[in-house]
Amino acid sequence: AASLSSGPDLAGCRILISAGPTYEDLDPVRFIGNRSSGKMGFAIAASAARRGAQVVLVAGPVSMPTPPGVRRINVRSAAEMHDAVLGSLPADVYIGAAAVADYTAREIQSQKIKKSDQPDGGDTLTIELVRTRDVLAEVAAHAQRPRVVVGFAAETHDVEHYARDKLVRKQLDMIAANQVGCAGSGFESDDNALTVIDAERVHSLGSAPKTVLADALLDLIRARL
Numbered sequence: 001a002a003s004l005s006s007g008p009d010l011a012g013c014r015i016l017i018s019a020g021p022t023y024e025d026l027d028p029v030r031f032i033g034n035r036s037s038g039k040m041g042f043a044i045a046a047s048a049a050r051r052g053a054q055v056v057l058v059a060g061p062v063s064m065p066t067p068p069g070v071r072r073i074n075v076r077s078a079a080e081m082h083d084a085v086l087g088s089l090p091a092d093v094y095i096g097a098a099a100v101a102d103y104t105a106r107e108i109q110s111q112k113i114k115k116s117d118q119p120d121g122g123d124t125l126t127i128e129l130v131r132t133r134d135v136l137a138e139v140a141a142h143a144q145r146p147r148v149v150v151g152f153a154a155e156t157h158d159v160e161h162y163a164r165d166k167l168v169r170k171q172l173d174m175i176a177a178n179q180v181g182c183a184g185s186g187f188e189s190d191d192n193a194l195t196v197i198d199a200e201r202v203h204s205l206g207s208a209p210k211t212v213l214a215d216a217l218l219d220l221i222r223a224r225l
C-alpha cells in the first residue's frame with residue numbers, strides 16, 4: 001500500500017474530483033447551501049497530485065487554497081457543477097466528494113424577496129424547489145464513463161444500508177460512506193471515519209485525518225485500475 005512518502009504511483013492517471021457544497025441562489029442576496037467544507041475532496045486532490053496523477057478539481061464555494069499541481073474549476077450551483085464535471089470528461093477516475101444540492105429554486109428572483117410581498121403579509125414564505133441533476137449517476141452512465149467511479153454518502157443514520165443502495169442504484173464501483181451530524185467527524189472536521197463499500201467488500205478506514213483517509217482511498221482505487 002502507498003503512503004504519504006510513496007512515489008508517483010498514479011503517474012499518467014487522470015483523476016476528476018468534485019468537492020465542497022453548492023449554493024443555490026434564491027435572490028440577489030440569499031441562497032440555500034450546506035455544511036460541506038470541501039476538506040475531504042481537497043485532501044484527495046492534493047494526495048492524487050502528489051502521487052503523480054493529472055488532477056482536475058471542480059470546487060464549489062469554499063475558501064481553500066488550490067493544492068499544488070491541481071487544475072481547479074470553481075463553480076457555485078449544482079447546475080454549474082454538473083456542466084463543469086461532465087465537460088471535464090474523459091477521465092480514468094471520477095470521485096464525487098461534493099455535497100451537491102438535491103433541489104434548487106424553480107426561479108431565482110431578480111430582486112430581493114420582501115416579506116411584504118408575500119400573500120399572507122409575510123407570516124410564511126413558500127419557495128418552490130425542483131430536483132437537480134445527479135452528477136454522479138450521469139458520470140457513471142456516460143458514454144465516456146471513467147473506469148472507476150466513486151461516490152460519497154454522508155448519512156446521519158443507517159450509514160451502510162443507504163450507502164449500499166446508492167452504490168447499486170447509481171452503478172458505482174465504490175462508495176465512501178461517513179456518518180455526519182455527530183461531533184468530531186464528517187462535515188467541517190479535519191478528521192473523518194470512512195466505510196468504503198464495493199460489490200465484494202467493506203473496508204473500514206478511520207477514524208483518521210482526512211489526509212490519511214485520502215491516501216487510503218486512493219490505494220483502493222489504484223487497485224482497481
Ligand code: CTP
Nearest residue numbers: 096097098100132133134135136151152153154
Ligand atoms: N450527487 C451528485 N449529484 C446530485 C446529488 C448527489 O453527484 N445532484 C452525488 C454526491 O456527490 C455523492 C453521492 O451523489 O457522491 C451521494 O450523495 P448523497 O447526497 O449522499 O445521495 P443522494 O443520492 O443525493 O441521496 P439523499 O441525499 O436523498 O440521501
Ligand code: CA
Nearest residue numbers: 099100101102
Ligand atoms: Ca443528496
